[in-house]
Amino acid sequence: MIGNERPGGKGTASVAPAEVIAAESGVRSASLRKATLIVFLQNRLALAGLVIVAGFFLFCFLGPVFYHTNQIATNVQIANQPPSLKHLLGTDSVGYDELGRLMAGGRITLLIALAVAVLATSIGLIWGCVAGVSRSAVDSLMMRIVDAALAIPGIFLLIFLNSILKPSVFVLTFVIAALAWLVPSRLVRAEVLSLRERPFIEASRTAGANGVRIVLRHLVPNVFGTVAVNATFQVADAVLAVAALSFLGLGIPPPAANWGSMLANGVNYTFAGYWWQIWPAGICIVAVVVGFNFIGEGLRDAIDVRLRAA
């Protein structure tokens, strides 16, 4: 990282300041990273979010190891049973074990949500950087595309796309990501616009760095904080999107499980008193979304400290 921009310049007086600055900034960024981590860990809500999210990962991915259920074949003979020792959270209208189904549904939801966050953030990062670096015409064309796409509420487009495609884990991931990248692209562009006028970018350009190098070495690391915070919120939003689509009957069809479709099934029994078909799935959605939102807010505060220090 340090000093590879100056071939053969070692030891000469003229480059000493650059080396000193580079060394200093290296030290400073390490201590800043530490400060960021400390601020994040001191934030009780952020820690609570981490605990909730970690708990759900254990529940969804390790839970089935200890709690075996059949989530493929239906069995109407044991439909709508209240919680018992055999079925800790009862069964649904076709005889699936609710607790096992929560785990199965959570697994798919978490996988899709994480994949969406990674995919959408990457696209947004590239789009925003390219738009921010290229001036005038290309930039405004790229951002008008984002404006237009954001003018249509996401859920309408999601429903439309899901009604022409056959929803699967991949389709759902790509469809949600196809809309989710818009916001990060705006955030990234806004930051790039302010960053590119800063002296260190100018210095790098003067030193002969090309556009690609500036983007990869300087812009991407500097917008990374904003992007990371946004990615966390995107996981939460994607969980909501998956649940909403499944609730509306446009998610992955059964036997695939989802918290949203579990709730939609529970709606039919609102007045029958089958609470175990409604509350657990609903609470799972809220808890996971709250968890990721807490982490995101904690990250934002922590990175804020970093910005103040810089």
Next chain:
Amino acid sequence: MTAYLIRRTLHALIVLFGVSLIVFVLLHLLPGGPARASLGVRANPSSIKAFNAEYGLNQPLPIQYVEWISQVIRGNLGFSYKLNQSVNSLLIENIPRTLVLTGSATLLAIGVAVPLGALQAVRRNSAADYVVTGFALIFYSMPSFFLGLVLIIVFSDVLPIFPPTGPTATAPLLTQLPNLVLPVATLTLITVALFSRYMRSSALENLAEDYVRTAKAKGASILRVLFRHVIPNALLPVITLVGLSVPGILGGALIVESLFNYPGMGLLFWNAAQTEDFPTMLGTILVVGLAVVLGSLLADIFYGVADPRVRHQ
């Protein structure tokens, strides 16, 4: 101001053009293209061919776009073969009911969120502030369908006060006010959660201003400072917020309408998705996009009127 208006309107027109392009692309993404969208999935090849020839669908895409958009601008959004009705008449029938739902929810949300956020800012970091912030975050993280379901359980099942379904399309809304309560309440709570966070931080910023100190020094009571000085100033960002919340509120309305069977644009759209009624879906998307663009344009214009600093940038 004129220059500002022109600039903003131009931008809105460009975005609208983009929205129309997106819808046009979606139309052509459909399996079988626009012909199948109109004639239905089981249309035979010869009728598709005839349809394509009649509507110029064998022309190059740019020409097709121009023909399509000139129809749209004249107010022809297509024909729903599933419902045997023009998309226009379907929308005209359903949009007013969606406006009642979203309009009353937005107004109620502003009415609750503005004083709530201001009080939170005054009592910053008190127990009350934490409780309200916590609830706002939970409501914010709560999918509208779950919140609506909770309200149905509490207010229709445990305490049977309100009916669990929305109004019907056959009678005027005014005669079915009890049926409006739960859908409006669901959408309001979600919107309050969104607004109060912004109101709190906006009020916090204003509380730190010099004019607040001056007002306090003159001996104005805290309530007077709040309602006379802080809230009017803190309301400025709320104008923008409401304008920018149009997509969120319309999206929320879609889910609320399908949960409560509330006969509005959202339910129309959802039913269209179930029956693969593509002309209705695309017509609705166009109208919703128009509403969003208008929302942000109007918000910017109002902001320009309310705050002269903006329009002189």
